Amino acid sequence: MIKVLIADDEALVRTGLRMILQADPDIEVVAEATDGTEALHLARAHRPDVVLMDIRMPRMDGLTATEQINSWPDAPRVLVLTTFNRDEYVYAALQNGAAGFLFKDTPPRELTAAVHTVADGNAILAPSVTQHLISRFSQGAADREKARLRLAALTPREHDVLALVAAGKSNGEIARTLHLSEATIKANVSQIIAKLDATNRVQIAVLARQAATP
Template identity: 55%
Template sequence: MIRTLLVDDELLVRSGLRMILESAPEIEVVGEGDNGDDAVRLVQETRPDVVLLDIRMPGTDGLTAAARIWDLPHPPKVVLLTTFDLDEYVHSALRAGAVGFLLKDTPPRELINAVRTVHEGHAMLSPSVTKRMLERFAAPAPGDSAAGREEALRRLSVLSERERQVLVAVAEGRSNAQAGRVLGMRETTVKAHVSRILSKLGMANRVQAAILAHDAGWA
């Protein structure tokens, strides 16, 4: 059973998340909170495996709460939720290796899959998040030199040709299933390639790898 904690200041959002998650037989919602202080307290009281944590809440916000949770002994996996009315601090959180980041309007099946994925120890960022994060943050700034591209290419040189193809698909915002259809692979094979790519690059999530691919001019 995957013990899950929901923290969002909107009751309707929490109710909707609970309904979706509890439709999966292996997920149990063990608590709800409406602010960051609740999140930290409930993590200690309920010992969840996964926390779905809203970023913007009155008082202690989600990023502050996430940092406090990550400092606890044996912390749960934290997935940050947003309406995607983003500030740049979200980008900083992703670069720092947040384990999950999803839109609040993520389809039910994808939300359930996200909880399963992070529980298994993998980072989870939905393809739509990947694409929109890149659109907002990955465009090269005026005056950028070729040095950044060369450094990105150097780091990416450890990848095989097939891994490069998979990374380009990820950088284009494709899901594993979509990448598989384009590349003629099974979804599970794409997933395995993504895991190896992240391991080789020493990265925590798809967005970090996709940004590097953009820096290299691959996508």
């Protein structure tokens, strides 16, 4: 059973998310928070596997809450909920360790699939959602040459794997493309994250896009 905490200051949004998630027999919504401060308290109390985190909330915003949660040992995975045209701090959430993003109008099937994905230790890089988001917020976010210097530490195989991660491919899809085992790809991704001093899969994808910017 995947335990989920929903953090959003709008009651209607929380209700809708809870109804969608609890229709999945493998997901349990263990708590709902109305702001970042309450999200931290409830995350400590209920130890969820996944936190659905809104960005704009009173008292403590989702960016700060995400950063604090990711400083914990065995931290839950954080999925940021965003309205793309309004939230200008999404890149900061990536830097703070968010596992990915969902738009608030994400179809129910994609929402539950996203929760399963991050609970399994992966990040949300669906072309229809996160790739567009990353493309927008990675522009000018860091010096292109600095990003390229960081990527120079990777082996040719790691460069191939990273390119497919940045394209939104899962470990299984990367394994099939490169004719390698999924376990090998998982190990490669972990090595890339360590070499680039990143927190998760989303951050290395952003770095790859920065380095590829003309």
